[in-house]
Amino acid sequence: MTWENDLKESICTIAQLREYIEITPKEERRLRKVIEKHPMCITRYYMSLIDRNDPDDPIRKMVVPSQKELNLSGSYDTSGERESTKMPGLQHKYARTALVLVTNRCATYCRYCFRKRMVGLPTKEILHRFNDAIEYIEKHEEINNVLITGGDPFTLPTRVIKEFLESLSTISHLDFIRFGTKVPVTFPDRILKDEELLTLLRNNSLKNRRVYVIAQFNHPREITQKSSDTVDLLIRSGVIVNNQTVLLKGVNDNPEILAELQNKLVNIGVNPYYVFQCRPVKRVKSNFQVPLYRGYEIVENTKKKLNGHSKRFKYIMSHRSGKIEIVGIMDGYMYFKYHQARYSNNIGNFFRKKINKTAGWLDDL
Numbered sequence: 001m002t003w004e005n006d007l008k009e010s011i012c013t014i015a016q017l018r019e020y021i022e023i024t025p026k027e028e029r030r031l032r033k034v035i036e037k038h039p040m041c042i043t044r045y046y047m048s049l050i051d052r053n054d055p056d057d058p059i060r061k062m063v064v065p066s067q068k069e070l071n072l073s074g075s076y077d078t079s080g081e082r083e084s085t086k087m088p089g090l091q092h093k094y095a096r097t098a099l100v101l102v103t104n105r106c107a108t109y110c111r112y113c114f115r116k117r118m119v120g121l122p123t124k125e126i127l128h129r130f131n132d133a134i135e136y137i138e139k140h141e142e143i144n145n146v147l148i149t150g151g152d153p154f155t156l157p158t159r160v161i162k163e164f165l166e167s168l169s170t171i172s173h174l175d176f177i178r179f180g181t182k183v184p185v186t187f188p189d190r191i192l193k194d195e196e197l198l199t200l201l202r203n204n205s206l207k208n209r210r211v212y213v214i215a216q217f218n219h220p221r222e223i224t225q226k227s228s229d230t231v232d233l234l235i236r237s238g239v240i241v242n243n244q245t246v247l248l249k250g251v252n253d254n255p256e257i258l259a260e261l262q263n264k265l266v267n268i269g270v271n272p273y274y275v276f277q278c279r280p281v282k283r284v285k286s287n288f289q290v291p292l293y294r295g296y297e298i299v300e301n302t303k304k305k306l307n308g309h310s311k312r313f314k315y316i317m318s319h320r321s322g323k324i325e326i327v328g329i330m331d332g333y334m335y336f337k338y339h340q341a342r343y344s345n346n347i348g349n350f351f352r353k354k355i356n357k358t359a360g361w362l363d364d365l
């Protein structure tokens with residue numbers, strides 16, 4: 001079976017979900033309401049990681065729709081993506097980085113996704129004309145890297161990924177190219193079954209611009225033989241693999257789990273990069289967000305269990321004003337620092353807010 005055929009076998013309907021999980025008629029009515037708004041798709045591989053007998057299984061929580069998604073508190077654009085959009089599918093928020101949204105499709109739809117407004121749905125936010133994006137990046141010499149994202153760019157055919165890489169490789173001021181993808185976690189066969197993709201990545205990473213994969217492992221149980229083999233093949237193809245984890249209630253909001261995850265990632269060759277505060281996204285916030293105060297305690301207790309290499313990540317809130325590191329708590333205040341900023345003058349700025357133990361986002365403090 002090709003990876004494309006495997007993907008077609010994914011669980012995208014309630015009837016298919018029922019093969020794995022018991023659902024009462026009442027639950028079914030509610031779930032239908034949820035997936036009418038935000039589609040469900042789970043690869044058979046990722047579904048196999050779920051413990052069917054545990055309704056609170058953390059892998060299940062990340063991808064199986066829940067009636068809690070009917071809670072509409074929050075926003076659909078928490079990081080100011082609209083303000084950063086220069087043309088459909090191209091965002092330029094931080095001077096050095098251009099973000100290209102190449103698809104609205106993913107192998108598996110995560111229920112906590114911060115681009116919930118567009119993944120799996122009709123949208124005008126993805127790239128229409130690749131040449132216009134190339135022209136924009138060419139004109140803006142301050143841009144030294146491009147993050148290809150979506151959706152998940154690795155759901156696209158390899159020939160399309162090749163076109164992107166070939167066009168970008170002609171731009172001399174680019175130092176490296178990143179792919180934001182969850183495929184190593186939710187659908188490793190996309191990579192394991194496609195030698196052509198690996199050759200493409202190898203040729204670009206070793207002979208041209210270094211290719212980075214930004215993966216998103218959130219729980220140690222996602223590190224399986226298949227996902228480790230995928231990471232290994234990427235590394236052997238000259239790709240550098242970094243990981244950003246989202247701190248998620250009921251999934252990894254526990255120092256033991258978070259420490260095990262970071263240690264295992266380093267063990268398979270993945271570099272810890274960020275731990276993200278879950279954004280206050282509609283249909284996500286009430287189900288997944290951990291308050292900042294508690295998040296800080298979890299992250300600090302996690303770090304106590306890690307060696308220096310495994311704790312290189314920063315605990316970050318990706319706010320509309322910039323990427324804000326949560327750096328400390330002292331004498332009734334929380335301390336923050338701009339790691340990246342929409343207005344570059346703010347980079348490095350340090351500030352504090354009075355502690356509010358229930359606040360989940362800067363705007364709540």
Ligand code: SF4
Pocket residue numbers: 105106107108109110111112113114115119150151152181182
């Ligand atoms: S793979 Fe990424 S873009 Fe797709 S649903 Fe998950 S978090 Fe969102």
